[in-house]
Amino acid sequence: MRAFAYAAPATVAEAVDALVALGPGAKFLAGGTNLYDLMRLEVETPPAVVDIHRLAGFEAIDTAGATELIFGAGARMSDVADDPVVRAEYPALSESLRLAASQQLRNMATVGGNLLQRTRCGYFRGGSQYPCNKREPGSGCAARGGIDSGHAVLGVSDACIATYPGDWAVALLAFDATIDVAGPHGERSVAVAELHLEPGDTPQREHTLAADELILRIRVPVSRAGAGSTYLKIRPRESYAFALASAAAGLSLDPGGTVSDCRIALGGVATRPWRCTAAEQSLLGGRLTTDAARRAGEIAFADARPGRHNAFKIELGIRTVAEALRIAAERAAR
């Protein structure tokens, strides 16, 4: 591992100052479960880190508000997953965390750091023995022509087909969440929908935050579709694995059973958390029949571009959407 300088400030303001003072390339370190791992693989080589895992007030969770749920960026995945309001009224949010990683990792990892975790593409993590445009812009992409069974079918580019690996951002996207960030020039808010980038020609750029911007909190607007929601995650084994395909689905039904609100977002199949607006619209104003659910899945994957080993993700993804909608409808009808 490369040497790095270490600072452990006590407050948010000190953390932002420290990052700027430590100069270009310095990074925030929260739970460390992604950054420290990649530093040991020398995929990430920051000259300095600012430890934010114990900033004052950084892990506060407030789910009692009338208009939004608020999660401090330093809140642990396990604490948010087990929050009673999140569990009962936003099962998709709770499940997206509960079905991720292991309890040990969820006790360490923060819900802020989770959003910015990097791809699990083996060629990216494997280091300099492989060409990788994300790690080394212009070097090529070892996954094309290599083993691409875990890779994305939506949002891919010629430069990179790496899957966005996280679950939580997918559920947040379905529920129109926003993050508040602080930087040297003050605070601003960014919709989760505007946070992640498709790879395009610049796969090394994964999100729209500046290097010196600190995520402070995540805000989720209160919605009725929360109670009628699920996060369905299909994995290569029953537990403790990243998604091959996943779907966050949320529904509101009016008393006659007509769909009045619908949210669908995908994980495991796309280069960024993937919202399926056209599929959502296909369901609005109708009943959620088995056929309509399947059709929504087909619409979600209409633009899929498979590689050599991952075409199975299209049918798997369609069925994942259909099944998630069925579970969501059951919960929405309660």
Next chain:
Amino acid sequence: MGGATIVPAVETSFTVNGQTVHMALDPRESLLDVLRERLGLTGTKKGCDQGQCGACTVHLDGRRIVACLMPAVQANGRAVATIEGVASPDGVLHPLQEAFIEHDALQCGYCTPGQVMSGLACIAEGHVGSDAEIREYMSGNLCRCGAYAGIVAAVRQAGRSGI
């Protein structure tokens, strides 16, 4: 790499199984390496060193974590508990350790310290309501010998007897 780079050592204090330790750490050192190499507490095992197997599970302020993915400097001011502190000082095993023996919950034993630390936390968290729940909440601990059935039985028994 970067042989000339000077990394300031970071003064760090924490407790391990109730004993205070104070040391100057290179921020690169993982808690796992500090426990094993500097403090001689080799009960905590290194499997993957990438957070994927659970062999290095310890408790930090009473909650289970994987020691390989934590820079030891992050333990400053906190309480670490390892497998060495589970049996009582006179050598009497903890009921969960007894249950592991009773249910043949190990073969080579390499994953066992991590399984026991994880199992203790699983019980304390209340995640022992059914075998399915135990399996889900123990899934961060891999066992290459495949002693899973015995591990679930041991955690179930110790969990039900109210440890």
